[in-house]
Amino acid sequence: MTTTTPGQEFETQDLMINMGPQHPATHGVFRMVLQVDGEIVRDLIPHIGYMHRGAEKLAETMDFRQGIGYMDRTEYLAQFNAELSYVMAVEKLAGLEVPERAQWIRMILCELNRLSSHFMFTGAFGTDIGVFGTAFVYSFRERETILDLFEEITGDRLMYAYFRPGGLAWEVTDNFERRVGEVLKSARQGIKDMDGLLTENEIFRARTQNIGIISAADAIDWGCTGPVLRASGVPLDLRKTEPYLRYAEVDFDVPVGQVGDTYDRWLVRIEEMRQSVRIIEQCMAKLQPGPIMPERMPRMLRTPPGEVYLRTEAPRGEFGVYMVSKGGNRPHRLKVRSSCFANLQALKDMAIGSYVADAVAILGSLDIVLCEVDR
Amino acid sequence: MNAELFGSQVNVWVDALVRVLIIVGMMTVVVMGLIWFERKIIGRFQMRLGPTRTGPFGLLQSVADGLKLVAKEDVRPKNADPWVFELAPYFVFVPTFLMFVAVPFAFGFQVRVLELGLFYVLAVSSVSIVGWVMAGWGSDNRYAMLGALRAAAQAISYELPLVMAMIAVAMVAGTLNLQEIVLGQSRLPNIVLQPLPAFIFFTATLAELNRTPFDIPVGESEVVGGPFVEYSGIRWSMFFLAEYAAMFILALLGSAIFLGGWAWPMGEQWGASWQLLLTTVKAGAFIFLIFWVRSTLPRMRVDQLMGFSWKVLLPFGFAQIMVNGFILVNGWPAVTSGVLLGTTSLAGLFAVGWIVQRSVSRPRPRPVMMARSEAAQ
Numbered sequence: 001m002t003t004t005t006p007g008q009e010f011e012t013q014d015l016m017i018n019m020g021p022q023h024p025a026t027h028g029v030f031r032m033v034l035q036v037d038g039e040i041v042r043d044l045i046p047h048i049g050y051m052h053r054g055a056e057k058l059a060e061t062m063d064f065r066q067g068i069g070y071m072d073r074t075e076y077l078a079q080f081n082a083e084l085s086y087v088m089a090v091e092k093l094a095g096l097e098v099p100e101r102a103q104w105i106r107m108i109l110c111e112l113n114r115l116s117s118h119f120m121f122t123g124a125f126g127t128d129i130g131v132f133g134t135a136f137v138y139s140f141r142e143r144e145t146i147l148d149l150f151e152e153i154t155g156d157r158l159m160y161a162y163f164r165p166g167g168l169a170w171e172v173t174d175n176f177e178r179r180v181g182e183v184l185k186s187a188r189q190g191i192k193d194m195d196g197l198l199t200e201n202e203i204f205r206a207r208t209q210n211i212g213i214i215s216a217a218d219a220i221d222w223g224c225t226g227p228v229l230r231a232s233g234v235p236l237d238l239r240k241t242e243p244y245l246r247y248a249e250v251d252f253d254v255p256v257g258q259v260g261d262t263y264d265r266w267l268v269r270i271e272e273m274r275q276s277v278r279i280i281e282q283c284m285a286k287l288q289p290g291p292i293m294p295e296r297m298p299r300m301l302r303t304p305p306g307e308v309y310l311r312t313e314a315p316r317g318e319f320g321v322y323m324v325s326k327g328g329n330r331p332h333r334l335k336v337r338s339s340c341f342a343n344l345q346a347l348k349d350m351a352i353g354s355y356v357a358d359a360v361a362i363l364g365s366l367d368i369v370l371c372e373v374d375r
Numbered sequence: 376m377n378a379e380l381f382g383s384q385v386n387v388w389v390d391a392l393v394r395v396l397i398i399v400g401m402m403t404v405v406v407m408g409l410i411w412f413e414r415k416i417i418g419r420f421q422m423r424l425g426p427t428r429t430g431p432f433g434l435l436q437s438v439a440d441g442l443k444l445v446a447k448e449d450v451r452p453k454n455a456d457p458w459v460f461e462l463a464p465y466f467v468f469v470p471t472f473l474m475f476v477a478v479p480f481a482f483g484f485q486v487r488v489l490e491l492g493l494f495y496v497l498a499v500s501s502v503s504i505v506g507w508v509m510a511g512w513g514s515d516n517r518y519a520m521l522g523a524l525r526a527a528a529q530a531i532s533y534e535l536p537l538v539m540a541m542i543a544v545a546m547v548a549g550t551l552n553l554q555e556i557v558l559g560q561s562r563l564p565n566i567v568l569q570p571l572p573a574f575i576f577f578t579a580t581l582a583e584l585n586r587t588p589f590d591i592p593v594g595e596s597e598v599v600g601g602p603f604v605e606y607s608g609i610r611w612s613m614f615f616l617a618e619y620a621a622m623f624i625l626a627l628l629g630s631a632i633f634l635g636g637w638a639w640p641m642g643e644q645w646g647a648s649w650q651l652l653l654t655t656v657k658a659g660a661f662i663f664l665i666f667w668v669r670s671t672l673p674r675m676r677v678d679q680l681m682g683f684s685w686k687v688l689l690p691f692g693f694a695q696i697m698v699n700g701f702i703l704v705n706g707w708p709a710v711t712s713g714v715l716l717g718t719t720s721l722a723g724l725f726a727v728g729w730i731v732q733r734s735v736s737r738p739r740p741r742p743v744m745m746a747r748s749e750a751a752q
Contacts, residue, residue, distance in 0.1 A: 130674025
């Protein structure tokens with residue numbers, strides 16, 4: 001607690017500041033205790049677990065179809081991506097073959113979800129940096145159009161439960177193609193707006209550049225994935241390195257940062273949004289009519305005994321599902337590998353030695369979802 | 376002792392009381408209008424409507440808010456220092472309203488014409504920081520204390536460039552009397568002669584008012600409201616009132632000393648009502664600029680804020696004063712010295728812009744795009 005340096009005439013005491021669990025900048029119920037010397041953060045003690053609901057354990061008591069809902073509630077900003085890992089794990093256990101059309105639609109929805117999630121990030125990060133709501137409102141306009149589309153398809157704005165082991169719950173709406181086109185058009189404008197509003201802004205750059213640097217080696221050691229890892233210069237994108245669905249058939253680039261600071265994490269996400277738009281356009285071109293579920297699906301899905309770990313590239317990084325089955329219609333053990341949980345661990349290393357305001361910016365740049373961290 | 380009030384002789388104390396009542400009453404109305412204006416303006420910037428439900432165009436929103444605040448419980452934290460905590464709002468409120476005494480609206484239309492008006496406004500405006508620090512210290516809240524210390528550091532940093540900017544203007548005008556400063560601009564507003572001090576004044580005003588991008592002491596995402604975090608009800612609304620009143624007064628001051636106040640462009644010929652309108656429009660433009668900045672820019676960090684003040688604004692303020700001195704001491708004709716003043720000051724302004732650009736625009740690589748084969752390795 002007390003720090004004295006030689007030659008100092010009187011002892012000064014560091015101040016402990018409790019941030020959260022109810023603080024506007026902690027993105028949910030995250031709590032960090034900052035030990036500050038003036039404005040400099042000397043130590044940071046993160047506290048997680050306020051949001052723990054035992055989602056994994058609960059999902060073990062439900063059959064495979066019911067478990068999908070818990071994935072929505074685990075990662076509530078990228079629900080389709082979370083569902084995808086789960087249903088793909090089940091499919092792998094049960095040996096189900098997913099029809100091509102279902103795969104393309106899954107890809108489109110996952111990428112749209114990535115867009116909406118990154119829009120959420122841009123808005124929330126703008127607020128963390130101190131823009132009075134404008135960035136937030138602009139990004140929410142885009143997120144809203146995407147959510148409207150999701151609502152039309154799935155009937156729900158947040159908890160979709162639309163992917164099913166084997167395919168999709170039901171066919172997309174007739175005007176799907178036109179609506180996706182509209183959404184993409186507005187998303188393109190939205191990306192341009194966010195880019196124009198903040199990326200080149202002098203104050204924004206002064207606030208984010210060279211803040212919260214994490215080296216590639218450290219990022220790997222902490223288990224960071226997704227944009228946090230790529231901003232540090234590691235080109236790990238599961239859509240490229242171990243393509244699932246039909247990602248091998250579409251053309252897209254993986255943006256990789258060079259410094260690993262907060263600004264790079266911003267740039268990487270902005271660029272990823274552009275790439276997502278590219279992917280969706282290609283998917284739409286390749287979308288053909290066809291079945292969306294395998295022809296023979298059992299009324300009650302049962303899997304043979306076995307275990308599987310399946311990971312996909314969610315907007316925040318690797319969202320993995322480890323599933324053990326002892327036969328029967330429900331997982332014997334379910335473990336979610338949360339991307340945010342791993343990314344959040346790196347916060348302490350990044351924030352120590354920075355200013356209090358930077359700690360907020362760094363936390364914002366990690367783009368955590370507390371529901372996913374605590375599960 | 377008698378004084379003249381509205382053309383009749385009254386006792387000085389009656390005179391003072393009437394003037395104070397007029398100020399407080401008028402300022403309350405103006406502040407309510409400003410809050411409504413800000414909410415509407417920022418609503419437009421954010422694709423929203425702003426308040427619409429209370430009265431026509433939501434005009435009564437501030438009244439409703441005020442009533443709510445008055446009706447709220449006045450909470451004092453258990454461990455707060457009772458005297459310091461409860462007196463702090465007055466230490467912010469009173470100096471802010473004292474500033475009002477010297478600010479000119481129209482010819483002869485101000486509370487008092489002070490010979491040292493500019494000096495008086497500056498002196499009084501810096502007192503309110505005591506109230507901020509008292510609020511932060513007395514609240515027994517660490518966010519509040521952090522915010523108060525930030526406010527103190529910021530006030531000290533930006534008071535000086537503000538003074539420098541005003542000294543530069545006073546040199547050009549040759550007086551500290553605000554009415555005469557305005558009168559002297561009947562042909563050319565000072566912003567043409569002194570663009571750099573005008574910029575410094577605007578920046579320092581934002582910092583003085585703790586508004587974006589210098590809202591560090593109250594930063595919502597960091598110190599959750601800063602010194603005011605523990606205040607509620609009527610005490611909080613006093614801080615709020617003082618904040619907007621200060622904004623209005625500084626906007627009036629800015630329009631008076633840089634934009635020519637009521638004198639430019641039509642001089643004294645037009646009547647007081649036109650002059651009042653002119654002042655209001657100029658102050659309104661100033662305030663609109665503040666709102667615009669607020670809805671666009673992110674917040675600076677505390678060290679960047681102080682660095683900008685001490686390393687950029689203050690040296691440039693000093694340089695402007697010296698340049699002004701060199702030019703004015705020669706007693707050249709008005710046109711020559713005016714052109715010289717304007718060009719040097721404009722050059723200084725561009726230099727400031729260049730420094731700001733340069734400080735953040737280091738060559739910076741964009742993200743590398745990894746195509747399929749590279750990324751797959």
